[in-house]
Every structure is written in structure tokens, then in C-alpha cells.
Amino acid sequence: METINTERNLRQTHLIGMVQMSQPVYSKQELIERLKEIRDKGWIQNRRKGNTGGIGNTLEDLLEIKENNLPIPNSAEWELKTHRKNNGSLTTLFHSEPSPRSLKIVPSILLPYYGWKHEKAGTKYPDSEMSFRQTINAVTRTDRGFCIVIDYDEEKILISFDPGKVSPKHKEWLTSVEERVGHIGELDIQPYWGFDDLFHTAGSKLLNCFYIDAEVKKEGDQEYYLYKDIYMLRKFSKQKFIKAIQNGIVLIDFDARTGHNHGTKFRIREDKIPILYEEVSMF
Template identity: 30%
Template sequence: MKGYSSLIKKLKAIKKMGYIKTHRAGNTGIGKTLEDLLGITENNIPGPNAQMIELKSARKNVSSMLTLFTKSPLPRKANSVLLERFGYESRRGNHKKELHTTVSAKEFNTLKGKTGFKIVIEEDRINLVTSQNEVVGYWDKETLKKSFERKIPKLLYVKADSRGSGSNEKFWFNEAWLLSGFNFGSFVRLLQEGTILVDIRIGQYPDGRAHDHGTGFRVLPAKLDLCFKHREKIL
């Protein structure tokens, strides 16, 4: 990939190709297929003015969510506390504990039939709060803002119609947007509305220590553009 202009030309050529069979079965097939077609090996690509931009792709009209970025909660031992207090025996049958749950600001979630926790947004922090109003983890707003800006300063977001499933799934990459200017105010509002959710994924190392598998802030593909101030349609 020589540069941004050649990337856009390639995307327009890919659109004209119509439906293309996936290069990999499963959820990651769409990203793998697009990267192969573009001739890139990572999802950071050259953008305008020599800036690198993130490449993301998504199926249209699906309920699966996109990860904006991952960030473990604070304080430093929060994952260990969450795993100890709310974790349960791993489904792998390895006698280890795990905690896989989705958290919203709209309502408390449920963990093994019991009330878990929810997101509560304060002036400077985003808290994980139990039904007893106990803060069991938090994220500093300024840290989150910097994490997003560092991870996705600009985003080339490619959408595709899909049909079929598994190894027979096919994609038609027919829409693309260049998104920039992360809007932290919109991010917080979408989190408050329950449009952005937090997926907590904690496992356990063989020695018993908590292992963060990627606590992610996630959003529906159709709402991703609302996190950015500037949106330019490419396809």
C-alpha cells in the first residue's frame, strides 16, 4: 500500500467486485478478507498528510459490537478483586475462575442469577458500582480520552453487506467513512445512554493471578460514527 490515495482507489475497485467469499470463517473473517484485498498485514494504514489511521470493518445490520479500545479498571488490583468477589468457575473445567460480563449505565447486570454492578458516571470518573453503592473499580475520564485518541486518531470505517455463513460467507464492501476528531463528550453521552457498553473479560493464570483478556468499551457498528466530530464519506 503506497498511500492514502491508492487505498481509496483500491476500495472503489473492491466495491465493483461485488460479493467476495470470506478468507476466514467466523467473526474476524470480514477484517481478514478486507486486509487481504487491500494488501496490508496490519490494521494501521497510511492516511492523509502521512498520518497513520486505523482500519475497521463491520457487517451491516448486525447486533455484534465493535471494540473501541481496551482499558483495565483502576485501582491496579481491581481485576483481582472483581475476579475474587464476582468470578465463577471457568466453563473450561480447569478449576480456574473467570468473569465474563457486560456492564451498562442503564441498569445493573446479573451474575449467576444475582445482581452484579453497573456504570455510574461522575464528573472525573466512570465507576463500576454494586447495588450497595460500592465502587469496585473505575476509569479516570482523562485517561480514557487519551487512550481513545492514541488508539484511534483517525478511523477508516468500511461496511459490508454479507450473506451466507461460516466458510461460505460472502461480503460486499460497499460503504466507507473517514472518521476523525474523537468527541469525548459524545462518548460519555453514549455510555450514559447504554449505547456504549463495557465488556469485562477476566481469567486466571495457572498461578492464580487475574488475567485481563481485554476489558473493552464497545459500541454497535451503526453508532460508531457518533463518537467522532468529522465524518467524510469515501464510498
Template identity: 30%
Template sequence: MIKTLDDFRREMEKISEQGWIRTHRSGPTGIGKTLEDLLGIEENNASEPDFGAYELKAARDTDSSMLTLFTKSPQPPRVNSYLLNEYGYQSDNYEYDKKVLHSTLSANSPSRIASTGKTLVVACTEDRIVLVGNDGYKNTDEAYWEREKLRQAFNRKYKHTLVYVKAKSRGVGRDEEFLFYEAYELSGFDYDGLMDLLQDGVVKIDIRIGQYSDGRAHDHGTGFRIHPQYFDKLFRNKALIWSRQ
């Protein structure tokens, strides 16, 4: 089990000697799962660091998939049911009598919600991040995140120093392979910078709401997400700690 940056560097040299490594899991999360397995880190969703005092993140260098920074349902309570009823739609990928609401939302342009004729956009107010439909605010029914609660949650999530590993990728699905080539130490999470990127449309909000068999709404992980190439902009301090020779 690695505990220090020296341990990490030593293990990355061993991984580097293997060259291209086949993914341990198909799909967007394959790179993180593969690196964790190679480093002997057990997969977990806890708030504790992945090794020693460090969180671990990995990304493909040309990845079009987005990294999930944080998952948190909007307020007020039961607003997911409102969103599902107001903006949900039926999908061929799910039971025909169930609604879903899957959409990636941005602050710089409204997002069309399937074929409903409706849109949602992210609006940044002084004290809230709000989801606004093309029919405007819905008063008590609007979905929002309080800025101060988000600040506290993000600062807890990223209170540890991060080790951010980049890899080249080739192939797809189960046949995808990775060549890990550099790693950075990131610290000093910048929440205000995150809010600026959200307002600029760089950070997006993924809505993933489904429906239980009894009709209740189910949040599959509404998340704040970012393209990997912008990830390091969320931190004040960045240092290269390992590179492939």
C-alpha cells in the same frame, strides 16, 4: 502496500469485482481480518495507523456483534482480583475449580452476573467511570476509570483519521461471506460524545476476567464497546469516500 486514499479506492474497486468473498477467519473478527488481507495490511495491535495516516475499521451492516473501541483494565491496581473474588463464578466452559467474570455492563440498567444473585452497573461521576454492585460502593475496593486518563488514552487511540468500511454478510462461521459496498472517512474523534453514549447505555463495558492456574486474576481484555451502527456518531466529520458501483 496501500498508503493513500487513492490507493485504498483502487484496491476496493478490485475487491468489489470479486463480489461475495468468503471470510478468512470465522467469528466476529472475520470481517476485519478478511479486509486487511485483501488490502495487504498486516494485522497488528500497535498504536500506529494501518496504512498511511489512516486507521481501518470494518463492520457488517446488520451486525449484532459489537466493535471494541478500546481495552483498558480498571483501577486501582489488583482490582481485577477483587472483582473476580466478589462477582466471579464457575463456568462449564472452563476448569471447574477456576472462576471467571464475563459480563457486558451498561449505565442504563444493572447486569446480572450469571447465577450469583449479584449485579453490576456502570455509573458516570464527575471525574470517574465506576462499576457499582447491588450492594453499593465498596470504598477502596471500587473499580473505576479516571475520566481524564480515559480521555488521553482514547485521543491517542483515535488521533488518526479512520476509514470505516461497511459490508453485507451472508452465511455463518467458516462459510460466512462479505460484500463490501461503501467506505467513509471519519475524523474529529468526540470524546465527550463517547461519554454521552456511555451514560445513555449505547457504549458498554465488557468485563472479561479469568484465572491463571495459580489463582491469579487474568484480564482477557476489558473493553469499551459499541454496536457498529453507532460507531460514526463518535466522530464530528464523516465523508463517503468509496461505494460499490
């Protein structure tokens, strides 16, 4: 047994050495120390001018790693995420189509029965092009009456429709919905995501990560970054994720038109990502 383990260790050392020829291999503590060194450098010029992802790409260049590839051996997978400080823009966590999956509920029900004429119908698209684009939360209904409902008994996240909450400016659309559906009221088939399925999808996408908050400034047409706050985020939390949906922090974004369903996305404001993890360490 000792001989086998020794051989395995030699192979691992050899493989790590081969990787090191193309990029450094860090332990978690070594990476933290390297990030602190970068922070101490102060303002750093964008190395990818004209690249909207310059803040992350510049940090990767400084770490000498490939894009979003943290070489931390003998550990669970890790990601590197960067965020522009004081920027609350939405970012996509993952894509997930609602159940019942077999019904293809977005293109087969929401779009034809609850959709509206696409703003570019008759120009870029055919005159018959329909749209169903809604960013929905669990705190307030949209002006078309949609919201997220959490059923803790059934352990489901559902999409709800209340015609009584539709804005008067969408009166004609609401009338057309009644004509298409045959009645007006709650959705006959509510799109939903089971807690366990949703957690499995989220957990496979939201890996442990080093999350770096950076300040940004411009001098002329050149950007500079100050990589200020360093977080280590571990153990994505099912309970915190569901709570974030309940509190309107995680949103569901539908983006479908007749010719193409761009996919249903779960989205969050970038600065809120740390609240989804059980363990948050700041350095």
C-alpha cells in the same frame, strides 16, 4: 535551507519508492477512489476461506496492503475497519484496568469479595475457582446489581453496586457477599476511570479510520462480500465517547477468574463505531 528541504524531499521520495515495491502508497483521495472501484465490482468472493476475518483480509488483498496497515504518507495514522452490515455484535475498543491501579481492584476486591463460583470449578479448574464476569452499562443494572455511573463533577466513570437490585435467583450469592464484605451496600472502594486518562487510552487506540460496511451472502460453503458503504472517520471525540457510555452504547466488560484476569474491556456494538468521531464523511 532550500538545499536541506530538497534533500529531505529526495529522501522521502526514495523511501516511498522502496515501500511501493512491497505495497502501494495511497493518498486519502486515492484510497477513496480505489475503495469505490472495489465497491463497483459488486459481490467479491472471500479470498481467505475458513478465516473468520475474511471480510477484512479480502479487502486488504484487493488493496494490496499488509494487515491493517494503511500506507498514507504525511498524515496522522489511519486504520482500516470492516463491518458486516446489520451485525450488531460487540467489539473491543481497548483494555483498561480501573483505578486505583495500585490496589489491583479486580483481582483483589471484585473477584474475592463479589465473585461467585466458576461454572467449571471442580472440572477444568480447582473446586475453589471463583469468577467475576459482568458486562455492565450505564442504563440498567445487571441481575447482580452492578451498573456504570458517570460523575461529571469529578470527571469519573465509576462502577456502582446496589444490593436492592440483585435478582432473587442470586439470593445465596448476595448472602455470601454480605458475609465476605462484612456489610451490604455500595462498594466501599468504587472502581473508576478518570475522563482524561480514559480519553488518552481511547485516543491512542481509536485512530482515524476508513470504515467499510459490507453485505455478506453465502452460496454453498463460500462467502461473498459487497463492500457497500464507505466512511472516513476523523478526530475521536471525548464528549461523544462519554455520551456513548451514558447512553449504554459503550459497555464495560469484566472477565476475571481466580487463576487469571483476562482484562477489563471497553466494548461497543460494531455498527456504532462512527458515532465516536467528530467528523464522519460517507462516500
